[in-house]
Every structure is written in structure tokens, then in C-alpha cells.
Amino acid sequence: MHLSRLGSLSHSARQGKRFFSQHPCSKLFVGGLSYDTNEVVLKEAFEEHGKVLHVNVVCYRKTAKSKGYGFVKFASEAEATTALQKMDGQLLDGWNLRVSYANKD
DSSP: OOHHHHHHSOHHHHHHTTTEESSOOSEEEEESOOTTOOHHHHHHHHGGGSOEEEEEEEEOTTTOOEEEEEEEEESSHHHHHHHHHHHTTOEETTEEOEEEEEOOO
16 A cells, blocks of 8 residues: 555554454454443443453553443354344444454454
8 A cells, every 4th residue: 555545544544454354253343432331331232142251442541441442252253243233333322333343363
């Protein structure tokens, strides 16, 4: 990619590409989180679609505030697929979620 084209992308757009994938897996990238959403709330929202093994809301080190995205790991790829289909575009804490497959572990 030409360097000037990279400069036109926002920093978050360049970073976001490394977090999600189009290939099915058991780990989901969840964007569009409220800055007040924590791991307990995120887990409760997703566990109705399958067994959640791990949840991580990515936070700033200094403030411990959410960066607005996180990850949800399911016991199986099928459960993750169901959760992706059901949760993408849904509201959580007043914000629209953007859910996609995460890069594999």
C-alpha cells in the first residue's frame, strides 16, 4: 500500500484491522462498546448465546476506562457464530454493537 494512502486512514482504522477476521472462529471482536461497559455486563449479554469462556474489555492503563472494544471467547465456533448473528447491531448500554470474528488466538 502506498504510504500516502496509509496516512489517510485514521489510527483506529489501521489498528482495527488486526483485531478482526472474516474467517469463523470461537473468539469475537466486539466494537462500539460504551465507555462504561465492563466485562461482567459484556459476558451477561453474550452468554445467552452459548458458553462464554473468557471476556476482555480493553481499557486505557492510566484511567482504566474502556477503549470501546473487547473480545468474547466461546466454547465453540458454532456458539460464536450464533452470538455474532444475534448480537451484531444490537444495543448494549445504549450503544450499537459491531461484532465480527476476531483473529485466531
